[in-house]
Amino acid sequence: MSIDDPIGKYLDVFPLEIANKVTIRQLLNMRSGWGDYWANEYYLTHKDRLQTVSDYMKFIKDIPLDFEPGTNFQHCNIGYEVAGAIIEKISGMDYYDYIKKNIYDVSGMSHSDSYYRDDPEENRAIGYTNMKHYEQKGESYQSDNLNILPTRGTPAGGGYSTAKDMLKFDKSLRNNKLLSSDYTQYLISRFNSSPSDSFTAPDKIYSMIGGAPGVFAFFGIDFQSSYTIIVFSNYDNPLAMDVAKEIIKMLEIK
Secondary structure, three states, X not given: OOOXXXXXXXXXXXXXXHHOOOEHHHHHOOOOOOOOOOOOHHHHHHHHHOOOHHHHHHHHOOOOOOOOOOOOOOOOHHHHHHHHHHHHHHHOOOHHHHHHHHHHHHHOOOOOEOOEOOOOOOOOOOOEEOEEOOEEOOOOOOEEXXXXXXXXXXXXXXXXXXXXXXXXXXXXXXXXXXXXXHHHHHHHOOOOOXXXXXXXXXXXXXXXXXXXXXXXXXXXXXXXXXXXXEEEEOOOOOHHHHHHHHHHHHOOOO
C-alpha cells in the first residue's frame, strides 16, 4: 500500500466522489475534507451501541465532505475511524486485536487497551467534566463522564493507558521496535514528503495530544535532551496541557 492511495482502493462503502479523492495521507493529516461526527444524528442516537469499527462505518459513509480534499485543515475524528477500517481490510484482523499484537504486545504495554465502558478493569480512572456535548459548562467538575463517552474507544481515541506503559511505547518508538528507522522518522515528521527523505530531529517538543469530556492526555518527546513528558488528566482540557507546559519550563526546553 501507499500512503497516497485513495481510500476507495480498500473500502467500497463510500461514494465515488469521496472514495477516489480522499487519500490515506489526508486521513492522517486531517486534510480529507471531513470534520468530527460528534453532532451527527446517527451517532448521537446509537452511541451506546457502537462497538466495532464497522459500526462507525455505517454512518460515516454517508457524511459529506466540508471542503475539497487537501485544500484545508480541519480537526477530524472521522479520518482516523476510516484509517482503522483500512487497517482491518488490509490485515484481515479486528482493529483492536491488530493494535494489541503490533503495538501493545511488542512494547510490553500490559495495562493499555480500548476497554469497554462496563469492563471491571482494576484501577481504571473515572473522568470528571464540566462539559456537555463538548461545550464547556461551569467549573465544578461534579459530573462524571461515564455516559458521555462511547461504549468503547475507537481508532480516533478513547483508549486507556498508564504513564509507565506510555514510557514503554516511547522507548519502542525511539528504538525502532514498532517501525523501521525510516518510517519512525516519517511518523515524527508527520508524514511529510516520503520515508526516504533525510530527517532532522525537531528542535522543539514533538507532541501528541488528545482529549474528550473528563479526559486529556499529553505525550511529548524532546529529541535534544532525551526527556519524555507524559501527562494524563481525568479532568477537561486544558489542565493536562497546563501541567505539561510547566514541566517544559522546568526542563528549560525551548
